[in-house]
Amino acid sequence: MPVITQATAALVDIEVETVRTDAVQSFLKQETLLVEISTDEGLTGVGYSYTIGTGGRAVLAMLRDHLLPLLPGQDSRNVEHIWTTLFRSTRATTVGAITSLALAAVDTALWDLRGLRSQSPLWQLAGGYRPEVPLYDTEGGWLHLSTEELVEGALASQQRGFRGVKIKVGKEHIADDRSRLLAVREAIGQEMHLMVDANQSMTSAEAIRRARAFEDANLFWFEEPLPADDVSGHARLAESTSIPVAVGESMYSIAQFRDYLHRGAAGIVQVDVARIGGITPWLKVAHLAEAYNVAVCPHFLMELHVSLTAAVPNGEYVEYIPQLRGVTNTELEIRDGRAIAPNTPGLGIDWNRDRLDDRTVA
Template sequence: MATITHIELRMIDLVPKVKRVDAIQTFVSQETPILTVYDSDGASGTGYSYTIGTGGPSVMALLEHTLAPMLTGRDPDRIEGIWRDLLFATHATAVGAITSLALAAIDTALWDLRCRKQGLPLWKAAGGSREKVPLYSTEGGWLHLETQALVDDALAMQAQGFRGSKIKIGRDHLSEDDARLGAVRSALGGGYEILTDGNQGFTLSEAIRRARVLEEHGIGWFEEPLPADDVAGHMQLAQHTSVPIAVGESMYSLSQFKDYLQMGAASIVQVDVARIGGITPWLKVAHMAEAFNVMVCPHFLMELHLPLVCAIPNAKWLEYIPQLDTVTNGPIRIADGHAIPSDEPGLGIDWDWDAISRLSEVKTVKEGA
């Protein structure tokens, strides 16, 4: 039986290539912990997570001082057992973002190691449901952009075969959101999906008011209209509109998704593999959503979510926001508006280790160190 011998920790800051503004924040930084686990057979697996903005050093400290030392000497193929042990060891700080992001870096590395040793790509190892998934674009729909820029980007994506675009909403007055969405719908026609994202920026009464406008434009979903912990509010909103309610990027446990699904407060589940704590809990959320006949459309992390949405039967979309271009040897494969997962063993991410080394320092955690 192989055992884990040591772990390497790095953090890189991936500054967004374009200005990203939504209803509550501007993205100026993307601190990205990267973790590589090595076993006694000489094999390795690499995983990662991320923060939008700051907080990365806190994740790294939890990994270096608490979680990574608990991995050495363990059987890396016992992924579920390791995940449970690490969660219990940090129960005083769970459920929460920092713990989940740290667990995700470890869990994704262990899945990468398992898949590499088995000679399987993640999309097959985790289920192998489909060979491609349709894309929608978010990069051209930010809140600060002028209306013509929204239209031009959506037309460009449509010309590339994309099936939809997401538009950030939350301008000061309803009429502004109405005009922006109306211009995109008029230019793109009825066959192109327009999705909207409120980024938790509304009260319930204002969300109900804005949802009526979304209905008029045939909007595909209303994402994060309210604060993520307001389950009852989302349930009430869902009862007041025909627009599907999409939530999940700001949830950190299986139980939180269970509450939303049981109460009929979510029509689209946007579970984020980093924020839920890794591939192990991500798959549980996806299969639970399937039991409720609810589709999964994950948030961000396009490169890692690609094999996961192809592993399950109830994934409708993959969100197109390039994240890793500067630290990988090539972008994901896209054909006719669909993303195609890699058939290489592992997560399917071809890391550019020279670029990563230039951007980070490595810390090694060994048994007894």
């Protein structure tokens, strides 16, 4: 019986590789919640979750004080049962970021165990649709960069074979956003996908106004223009523009995605495996989106999302933002602008223990 004998958690600070800014914040560091679950069969699964600079110790406290003590003695194969048991034990704090991030660290460790036990890679274990997924680049599109730097970054991504690039929007004057986008579009031509991301910085009226100003830039999507809880605002925006509206990175339950999809407020689903609570609910959201004929292009965590996006038929893009190179022995394999899902058993992330130890803060 693969019974859980021990479960531990740690907080690891991983520095960003480059300055990252958007309309509302700067990405200071990745506070990484690392969970290890061992079983009596001699296997240890490693899972993780993250924040972008705040709240990591609160998530760690949720894990240590409430969730991890419930794991010893459980059959690690019963992933749905464990997820539901932990979720129900935290009713007072669901649905919310702290609980979902904690659940994700546990759930990804359980899926890692699943893969190790069956000697299967995650992309096949979770569905096995295809072994590789197209990439789009965000690293060259941050808000503080000049127009010239945006153009230079987009052309470099195009030369690497990336299928798309994303530019942050939310400048004080709409003319600045528009001129930056048109400059990039002119440089890369019409065939390469161009996405924009407002990071929840706009009102409904302003998002509609900017979408109209962006129409001739031939955008592939308009991401998070409004606060994530404004479903009706996103629905009005979607009705007013031909640009697909992309949402999901700031949603923490399956029901939120259901509401968006049912109201036609999401043209692209960007479900984040950490923020939704793990692989178990991530797959449910992906299949829900498939039922609505909507593509999944998950947010961040490319090292993990490559396998999940490859697992489902409506997985369309992986976002290129490298973040784990400082704490892993191997990097995500990229071939002709496509991310290759790891074929090693489990999550396929080759952690470097010494580097993790050096960055462990709690």
